[in-house]
Amino acid sequence: xxxxxxxxxxxxxxxxxxxxxxxxxxxxxxxxxxxxxxxxxxxxxxxxxxxxxxxxxxxxxxxxxxxxxxxxxxxxxxxxxxxxxxxxxxxxxxxx
Numbered sequence: 001x002x003x004x005x006x007x008x009x010x011x012x013x014x015x016x017x018x019x020x021x022x023x024x025x026x027x028x029x030x031x032x033x034x035x036x037x038x039x040x041x042x043x044x045x046x047x048x049x050x051x052x053x054x055x056x057x058x059x060x061x062x063x064x065x066x067x068x069x070x071x072x073x074x075x076x077x078x079x080x081x082x083x084x085x086x087x088x089x090x091x092x093x094x095x096x
Contacts, residue, residue, distance in 0.1 A: 037048050 037044055
């Protein structure tokens with residue numbers, strides 16, 4: 001059996017609580033905007049049309065380099081974490 005430290009238990013509990021809270025807030029935010037934009041009226045109709053035009057005009061190409069940068073930074077982070085814990089590339093070659 002693996003012995004968990006107090007920090008590991010705290011980290012997992014915090015991740016569960018924060019993840020649950022963020023999910024609930026996101027669902028309530030989307031529901032609020034759906035209800036707000038479903039109301040009849042000229043200003044709501046303009047807001048609906050504006051949001052739809054923004055969604056139609058957004059293209060993946062505009063954000064490709066941002067996604068690429070996030071991917072590269074995530075790969076570097078994983079590499080550094082593996083090197084830090086001694087399970088990574090440096091430990092495999094015997095130079096730790």
